[in-house]
Amino acid sequence: MEIKKVMVIGAGQMGGGIAQVSAQTGWETVQYDINMDLVNKGIALIDKNLSRNVSKGKMTEDEKAAILGRIKPSVSLEDAADCDLIIEAIVENFAIKEKVFKELDRIAPPHAILASNTSSLPITQIAAVTKRPDKVIGMHFMNPVPVMKLVEVIRGLATTDEVYKIVEEASIKMGKVPVWCKDVPGFISNRVLQVMINEALWELYEGVAPAENIDNIMKLGMNHPMGPCELADLIGLDTILSILNVMYDGYGDPKYRPSPLLKQYVNAGWLGRKTGKGIFDYK
Structure with a gap:
């Protein structure tokens, strides 16, 4: 065709x-x-x-x-x-x-x-x-x-x-x-990516380091073009939460359990760049 x-x-x-x-x-x-x-x-x-x-x-x-x-x-x-x-x-x-x-x-x-x-x-x-x-x-x-x-x-x-x-x-x-x-939950890309982003949000939630430090570690130490917090804001925190929920339900594995901070941001309407505020402030 x-x-x-x-x-x-x-x-x-x-x-x-x-x-x-x-x-x-x-x-x-x-x-x-x-x-x-x-x-x-x-x-x-x-x-x-x-x-x-x-x-x-x-x-x-x-x-x-x-x-x-x-x-x-x-x-x-x-x-x-x-x-x-x-x-x-x-x-x-x-x-x-x-x-x-x-x-x-x-x-x-x-x-x-x-x-x-x-x-x-x-x-x-x-x-x-x-x-x-x-x-x-x-x-x-x-x-x-x-x-x-x-x-x-x-x-x-x-x-x-x-x-x-x-x-x-x-x-x-x-x-x-x-x-x-x-056809598996999260496919290849998000099964790998969202675990990293979620872990960054867990670190932020636990006060391990501020978002800027987490991103700098991944950019300067791991050669990532964008840190996980900045990337999360680009993707949209509501989208990330939806993906994590699908994988958590699909696999039943606690490694996909969304960070409480991610849920809090989404409930507040802080979804990232598209709303002007997420992990970072874009206003």
């Missing part, structure tokens, strides 16, 4: 980034969210990202205009009716994803592949709410999507080799490096 038209569900940081890369690949791209304000906000961020590339000489104004011209704003899931690949990038909440995938399964053409950008929820469980579990797969992009090269490709229990191959080739066309893994 040749991919010609893509729909991205969710116009937030991840969804907008995926839509941008899809349009840059040359595909007609539908950018969907639940209201036009969110869609316009997402497209405005894409415009800003592309303008930065123009100012750096990485693309021309004509190329930028062509990319934006391939992005169609949408507030209706019915626009999935003629899409070849639909990538969901919404909140890490299974009940919400379940509702969306049931609708997409009803609307999308029989050949369409339904992909999820979930960072931790089981692909097999998501696939099971559809009548096409063989065509459901995980495409876990990294943040920021236009910059990061990796796509973690997760095969559900029923995902066919053909669907995996199509998604693998699509990822390469998008300028990404696809790396596959089995």
